[in-house]
Amino acid sequence: MSLLDLFNQKAKVQPPQKRGDADDQLDVYSGMRVEVTTDAGEILFVAKLLGLHGDKAELHQYSESEIAQDIGTIHARIRGYSDYERKAVYMEGVIASGPQRIWQVENLTVVRVGNDRAFFRLETNLEATATTFSGLGMGERPCKLLNISVGGASISSEHRYHEGDKFLLKVRLLEDRPESAMFAQVVRVIEKDGGRFEYGCRFIELTEPDQERITQNIFAVQRQKRKRS
Numbered sequence: 001m002s003l004l005d006l007f008n009q010k011a012k013v014q015p016p017q018k019r020g021d022a023d024d025q026l027d028v029y030s031g032m033r034v035e036v037t038t039d040a041g042e043i044l045f046v047a048k049l050l051g052l053h054g055d056k057a058e059l060h061q062y063s064e065s066e067i068a069q070d071i072g073t074i075h076a077r078i079r080g081y082s083d084y085e086r087k088a089v090y091m092e093g094v095i096a097s098g099p100q101r102i103w104q105v106e107n108l109t110v111v112r113v114g115n116d117r118a119f120f121r122l123e124t125n126l127e128a129t130a131t132t133f134s135g136l137g138m139g140e141r142p143c144k145l146l147n148i149s150v151g152g153a154s155i156s157s158e159h160r161y162h163e164g165d166k167f168l169l170k171v172r173l174l175e176d177r178p179e180s181a182m183f184a185q186v187v188r189v190i191e192k193d194g195g196r197f198e199y200g201c202r203f204i205e206l207t208e209p210d211q212e213r214i215t216q217n218i219f220a221v222q223r224q225k226r227k228r229s
Contacts, residue, residue, distance in 0.1 A: 028052065028089055028110060033150060033211065034059065034080040035120055036095065036103075041077075043120050046150065046215045047103070049080060055093075055108045061101040062212045072097065078105070081151060088114050121149040122218045128155065128171035130184075145171045150215050152202040153184065161186050161199055169201070173217040174224070180217060182206065 032049045036059060047059040059078075078091040093108040124145050131140040143157040153169065161167070165186045172179045188200030206214075 028080060028091070030057075032080040032089075034078050034091075037077045037079070039075060039077060044076065046120075046219075049078075049105075052108075055106065057093075057105045057108055059095065059103040059105055061103060062215060078108070090114065120218070121147045122221055123147045124173075124221070126171055126173065128169060130155065130157065130159070130161075130167040130169055132165070132167045143169075145169075146198065148173070148214070148218060150203075150211055150218070152187075152200065153182075154198060154200050156192075156196055156198050158196055160197060161189065163187065163189055166204070173221050177217060177220070180214060182210070182214070 028049075030050050030052045033046070034049050035046050036044045038044060045059075045061045047061045049057055050060055051058040073094060073096040076093060076095045078093055080089040080091065081087075090111040090113070091108055092111055093105045096104045096106075098104055124147055126145040128143050128145040129140050130143050132138045137159065141157065141159045143155045143159075146154040146156055148154075148171075155169070163186050167184060168181060169184045170179055170181045182203045183205045184201040185204050186199050187202050190198040190200075192198055203210075203214075
């Protein structure tokens with residue numbers, strides 16, 4: 001399959017089965033990507049919520065983290081993001097560290113659901129490129145990566161894109177790591193002074209390994225920033 005075919009094909013995904021039968025049941029499901037923070041809002045790690053059974057589950061951590069695995073049991077806030085409904089689900093629970101970066105969760109409770117951003121967003125100001133594969137404006141153009149999360153990014157560019165446009169975003173988040181490449185779709189357009197535009201984008205066609213690599217790089221950049229400060 002060519003790169004262009006992959007870019008144009010639509011993902012064929014089936015919505016997961018929701019927990020519970022009520023119409024207002026929030027969409028919490030095994031396989032949901034979650035961000036785990038302390039009650040004070042300090043980010044701990046990013047993980048996949050698995051083994052959901054009643055108010056218990058497992059968090060399979062796939063982000064690098066500076067926290068010790070032997071911290072014991074703590075109360076945590078867990079923000080999940082539904083890829084199917086584009087909503088953030090806010091939960092709380094008691095987590096306990098385990099082997100191989102697997103955390104046990106008990107007393108898992110859904111607090112609320114919202115349409116706001118679900119994941120930690122890293123502020124940046126990095127050189128990047130956006131490549132379109134069709135239309136009159138096809139080709140590679142420079143842009144600035146303003147911020148990035150597991151699910152999307154914001155860029156600044158002099159080129160005019162429109163809501164729904166797709167491109168391949170390439171950026172090197174760290175000098176000692178390979179360049180990251182993600183297919184993105186414009187979901188928000190903001191016209192700025194000086195003939196520039198800012199675009200809010202969501203990542204599309206991401207595989208699980210892609211999500212893990214993005215997360216690892218985001219946390220690595222965050223750690224570097226903390227060391228410099």
